[in-house]
Amino acid sequence: MSKKIRQSLVAGNWKMNGSAALVADFNEKLKTVQCDANIVVCSPSTLFHHFSADAFSLGAQNVSHLDNGAHTGELSLEMIKDAGCSYAIVGHSERREDQQESNDLVASKAKKCVEAGVTPIICVGESLEIREAGNVEQFVGEQLDALTSTLSVEELSKSVIAYEPIWAIGTGKTATPEQAQEVHEFIRGYFNKVDADLALKLPILYGGSVKPDNAQTLFSQKDVDGGLIGGASLKAEDFISICQAAN
Numbered sequence: 636m637s638k639k640i641r642q643s644l645v646a647g648n649w650k651m652n653g654s655a656a657l658v659a660d661f662n663e664k665l666k667t668v669q670c671d672a673n674i675v676v677c678s679p680s681t682l683f684h685h686f687s688a689d690a691f692s693l694g695a696q697n698v699s700h701l702d703n704g705a706h707t708g709e710l711s712l713e714m715i716k717d718a719g720c721s722y723a724i725v726g727h728s729e730r731r732e733d734q735q736e737s738n739d740l741v742a743s744k745a746k747k748c749v750e751a752g753v754t755p756i757i758c759v760g761e762s763l764e765i766r767e768a769g770n771v772e773q774f775v776g777e778q779l780d781a782l783t784s785t786l787s788v789e790e791l792s793k794s795v796i797a798y799e800p801i802w803a804i805g806t807g808k809t810a811t812p813e814q815a816q817e818v819h820e821f822i823r824g825y826f827n828k829v830d831a832d833l834a835l836k837l838p839i840l841y842g843g844s845v846k847p848d849n850a851q852t853l854f855s856q857k858d859v860d861g862g863l864i865g866g867a868s869l870k871a872e873d874f875i876s877i878c879q880a881a882n
């Protein structure tokens with residue numbers, strides 16, 4: 636399988652961090668960035684309107700699966716699109732845990748994104764407990780089952796998968812390149828059983844303590860097409876060097 640067939644992508648997930656001042660810094664510093672990878676910044680929604688850069692795309696960190704109406708605190712696809720987003724993270728492990736988002740809900744959000752012309756970055760990944768019990772493939776496989784039973788092959792081909800082992804998120808404990816590759820290969824193999832062309836073209840990102848000094852070895856793995864970056868996406872210089880590692 637050739638990797639070049641897939642466009643690499645690096646997305647920053649600012650989580651509940653950031654300010655208008657940080658956006659201004661990103662607007663300035665990313666303006667002239669030279670990079671082959673597509674770059675996405677997923678900021679808090681309060682900041683969307685402060686972005687002005689053309690060098691990267693904007694993404695939401697979550698979106699509702701509902702259209703509109705009496706759902707206090709939720710944001711619809713139309714709203715995030717109106718605010719300039721062309722991507723949305725769905726099913727981040729922090730939301731799966733904090734908001735009890737189920738595999739089925741995540742799948743319906745992803746489908747809704749594709750229908751609206753927004754690219755979902757769909758997060759999957761296991762806890763340390765599941766890894767130590769040797770159940771990674773079963774657990775991630777079930778997360779993927781919900782996607783393949785809800786989205787068509789065509790819809791999946793307009794999606795991005797992010798493998799984020801929960802034990803590596805914000806812990807400084809990165810998966811080794813071999814551990815990342817092993818699960819990425821499993822994910823690609825899973826989609827290969829659904830549709831070979833889909834599997835060949837589907838971008839699969841790695842997330843979990845990616846830093847400027849480990850990005851390149853992770854991104855050079857055969858089935859790793861870029862990254863979903865948390866902490867290190869909050870400093871423009873670090874984020875730029877991670878984006879450039881995906882060239």
Ligand SMILES: O=C(CO)COP(=O)(O)O
Pocket residue numbers: 648727799803804805806807842843844845863864865866867
């Ligand atoms: O959760 C993540 C991105 O969505 C990863 O976070 P860290 O890069 O801070 O480990």
